[in-house]
Amino acid sequence: MSETELTERELHDVQVAEVITPLTVASAAVEGAGQRMPRQSSRRGIRALMPRWSGKLAIGLGLLTAIVAFGVAGPWFTQDPRDSDNPSLQPPSPEHLLGTTKLGYDVLAQLAQGTQGSLMVGVIAGLIALGLSIVFGILAGYLGGWGDETLSLVTNIMLVIPGLPLVMVIATYFPARSWLLVAFVLGITSWAGSAVVLRAQTRSLRSRDYVSAARVAGERAPRVILVEVLPNLLPLLAAQFLFAIIFAILGEAGLSYLGLGATDSITWGTILNDAQTGQALGTGAWWWFVPPGLLIALLGCGLALINFSIDEIINPKLRIAPENARRQRKAAKAGRGIAGPGLPTATTTTAEGISA
Amino acid sequence: MSATIMPSADATGEARAQGQGGSLEARNLVKDFRLRSGLKVSMLHAVKDISFTVEAGRTIALVGESGSGKSTIARMLAKLEAPSSGGVFIDGAPSGSRGRALERYRSEVQMVFQDPFASLNPFHSISHHLERPIRLHHPGLGRAEVASRVEELLERVQLEPATRYLERRPHELSGGQRQRVAIARALAPGARFIIADEPVSMLDVSIRLGVLNLLAELQREAQLGVLYITHDLATARHFSDEILVMYRGDIVERGPADEVILNPQHEYTMRLLEAAADPERHGALRDEVRRAE
Structure with a gap:
C-alpha cells in the first residue's frame, strides 16, 4: 500500500x-491551510529569553545600575575612606556630603568603598553558589540512579544545616578574614535550595522527547546537558543567581555587623558595625547608619524587581493575568465592561479573582 | 511466548528475493520494569519475548492499545532502554550498545517520536536540529556542505523554500511542519531503518495523511525499513506490509496486513477491529447508547 x-x-x-x-x-x-506562515516574530534568538520591558524591570535596572555605578566610580571622586584627619561626627555639609564618623572618616568615601566591597562579595558568592547548584542540581537530575542519590544526599545535608550559624563557626576559625574568604564561605553555604529546584526541573526536562531525540541522534551526555538541557534552564538560573547575590550581600552585612565579616576591607556591613560600636544611634548621627542601610534595602529591592521580571518568562501567567485584570478594570471604568457601569464592585472582584 | 498464528516467512522471503540488503531484527526481546513502592518491589513485564524482523524497503506495523509495550519496543530498538534479555541484530550481527558500535548503529537506525511538540527543543532553531545529526555522523563535512545538506533535507520533507524555515524555532511551526522536521532529523544520519512511534497520533486528522504519505514516499525513495507503531488499524493496513498485534507485552497475532484485518484470528484483534469506527455502522453506537437509556 x-x-x-x-x-x-x-x-x-x-x-x-x-x-x-x-x-x-x-x-x-x-494541511495547506495549516502551512500558513506564522506571524514574523520580532522576539527571536537570545532576545526571546530577555524579560519584557516593564515598569518593574525599568525601576529594578535603574536602581542596580545606579548602585553599581556609585560603587565603581565613587571611590575616584571621594577622599581616602581611611583618612581620619577630618573633624569627627560632623553632620552633612558641603564639605562632607554625608558627614563624618566618630573617628573622622568621610561617610561618603566609606560608602563608595563599601558599595564596591559588598557588591564584590555578593557577586563572587553568587557565582560560587550558582556553580555548585548547577553541578549538584543539574548533574543529579540528569544522571539519575546512584549518581543522583549521592549528589542529592550532599544537597540535603547542606539544606538542613542552618546557614548563618555555620558561617559564624567557619568565620571564627580565621582570625584574619579577607573579603574573598567571606564570599567563599557564603557561597558554599547557600547553594542547596537552588540545587533542589534545579534537580527537579532537570528531571522533568530529561524525560522530554527532545532529550531522547538528541540521544538517538548520537549526542553525548555532556553535550546533551550543556546544549539541550541547560539553555532551557537559563531563566531559572538567572533568577537564582540574582537571589544568591541578595542573600550573600545580606549575609555579609549580617556577619560584618556581628564583627565576623571581612577584616581587610570596608563593606556596608562594616560601616554599620562601626556605627553600632560608635553609638551612632545614641548620639543621633543618622548620617552614619542610614545610608548603608538604605543602599542594602535599595539593592535588594532592585534585584528583586528584576527577578520578578525574569519570573514572568518562566511563568507567563504572571504577566498575562494582571494585564487582563487591568484591561478589565479599564473597560469597566469606561463603561464597556460585561457587568456594565452599574456594577463596578462586581467587576473589580472578578478582576482580582483572576490576578490572584 | 507469543501466540504466533500467521508466520511471516513468506513476507520476509519476498524482500530477500528482491535482493534488498539489510534487516533490523528484534530477537527474543524482554523488558521488565521494577516498580518500587516503599519497600515493596513488584515486576512489570512490559515486553515478553518478542521477535520480529524489519526488512529494508518494507513496513511492519506494530498495533496495540496504550500500555501494550509498543513504545517500550521502540525505545529498545532506538537504544534508549536496555532490554532485560534478548537482543537487537542488524544485518544478522548483534548491535553494539556503547562507544563506536553504538554510533554505527545510530547511523543506521533512527526514530521519529510521537509528539512533535515535545521532540524538538524549544530553545534551538530548525537548522540546529538538522545540523547536529549531520555533523555527528559525517564529521568530515565542511560548513557549506552541512548547510546544503540541511536545505536538501528540508526540501525532501516538503518544507519549501528551505531558507524560510532554517532560522525558525519549533514553536513557530504547525504540528505537521514540526513532524516533518522530526522526520528530516531522522533521515539526517542517512539511516536505513526508521522507527516511527505513533508519528501522526498527535496531529490533526486532516494533516495525518500528508505526513504518512511523505513517510511512504521517502521509504520508497531510499528503500527504508520502517517500523510503524500505531493504535490505528486503518492506517496500519494502508501503510504496512505486515501487521503485528500486541496485547499486554505479547504479540497475539501477526501476518500480512490485509490478512490480519480481513481475517482476524485472535479475539483481541477482533475487538480492536470492532472498536475502530466503520462508515458501514454509522450511528450504531448512538443507537446502542439510546437503547441503554
Whole structure:
C-alpha cells in the first residue's frame, strides 16, 4: 500500500477510522491551510529569553545600575575612606556630603568603598553558589540512579544545616578574614535550595522527547546537558543567581555587623558595625547608619524587581493575568465592561479573582 | 511466548528475493520494569519475548492499545532502554550498545517520536536540529556542505523554500511542519531503518495523511525499513506490509496486513477491529447508547 498514493476513497477511510464528524472529513488540502506562515516574530534568538520591558524591570535596572555605578566610580571622586584627619561626627555639609564618623572618616568615601566591597562579595558568592547548584542540581537530575542519590544526599545535608550559624563557626576559625574568604564561605553555604529546584526541573526536562531525540541522534551526555538541557534552564538560573547575590550581600552585612565579616576591607556591613560600636544611634548621627542601610534595602529591592521580571518568562501567567485584570478594570471604568457601569464592585472582584 | 498464528516467512522471503540488503531484527526481546513502592518491589513485564524482523524497503506495523509495550519496543530498538534479555541484530550481527558500535548503529537506525511538540527543543532553531545529526555522523563535512545538506533535507520533507524555515524555532511551526522536521532529523544520519512511534497520533486528522504519505514516499525513495507503531488499524493496513498485534507485552497475532484485518484470528484483534469506527455502522453506537437509556 505504501507504494501508491491514496485515492479519495481510501483517504476517506483513513479519516473515518478516527472520528466520524463532518468537520474531520475535510480534504487533505487542509494541511495547506495549516502551512500558513506564522506571524514574523520580532522576539527571536537570545532576545526571546530577555524579560519584557516593564515598569518593574525599568525601576529594578535603574536602581542596580545606579548602585553599581556609585560603587565603581565613587571611590575616584571621594577622599581616602581611611583618612581620619577630618573633624569627627560632623553632620552633612558641603564639605562632607554625608558627614563624618566618630573617628573622622568621610561617610561618603566609606560608602563608595563599601558599595564596591559588598557588591564584590555578593557577586563572587553568587557565582560560587550558582556553580555548585548547577553541578549538584543539574548533574543529579540528569544522571539519575546512584549518581543522583549521592549528589542529592550532599544537597540535603547542606539544606538542613542552618546557614548563618555555620558561617559564624567557619568565620571564627580565621582570625584574619579577607573579603574573598567571606564570599567563599557564603557561597558554599547557600547553594542547596537552588540545587533542589534545579534537580527537579532537570528531571522533568530529561524525560522530554527532545532529550531522547538528541540521544538517538548520537549526542553525548555532556553535550546533551550543556546544549539541550541547560539553555532551557537559563531563566531559572538567572533568577537564582540574582537571589544568591541578595542573600550573600545580606549575609555579609549580617556577619560584618556581628564583627565576623571581612577584616581587610570596608563593606556596608562594616560601616554599620562601626556605627553600632560608635553609638551612632545614641548620639543621633543618622548620617552614619542610614545610608548603608538604605543602599542594602535599595539593592535588594532592585534585584528583586528584576527577578520578578525574569519570573514572568518562566511563568507567563504572571504577566498575562494582571494585564487582563487591568484591561478589565479599564473597560469597566469606561463603561464597556460585561457587568456594565452599574456594577463596578462586581467587576473589580472578578478582576482580582483572576490576578490572584 | 507469543501466540504466533500467521508466520511471516513468506513476507520476509519476498524482500530477500528482491535482493534488498539489510534487516533490523528484534530477537527474543524482554523488558521488565521494577516498580518500587516503599519497600515493596513488584515486576512489570512490559515486553515478553518478542521477535520480529524489519526488512529494508518494507513496513511492519506494530498495533496495540496504550500500555501494550509498543513504545517500550521502540525505545529498545532506538537504544534508549536496555532490554532485560534478548537482543537487537542488524544485518544478522548483534548491535553494539556503547562507544563506536553504538554510533554505527545510530547511523543506521533512527526514530521519529510521537509528539512533535515535545521532540524538538524549544530553545534551538530548525537548522540546529538538522545540523547536529549531520555533523555527528559525517564529521568530515565542511560548513557549506552541512548547510546544503540541511536545505536538501528540508526540501525532501516538503518544507519549501528551505531558507524560510532554517532560522525558525519549533514553536513557530504547525504540528505537521514540526513532524516533518522530526522526520528530516531522522533521515539526517542517512539511516536505513526508521522507527516511527505513533508519528501522526498527535496531529490533526486532516494533516495525518500528508505526513504518512511523505513517510511512504521517502521509504520508497531510499528503500527504508520502517517500523510503524500505531493504535490505528486503518492506517496500519494502508501503510504496512505486515501487521503485528500486541496485547499486554505479547504479540497475539501477526501476518500480512490485509490478512490480519480481513481475517482476524485472535479475539483481541477482533475487538480492536470492532472498536475502530466503520462508515458501514454509522450511528450504531448512538443507537446502542439510546437503547441503554
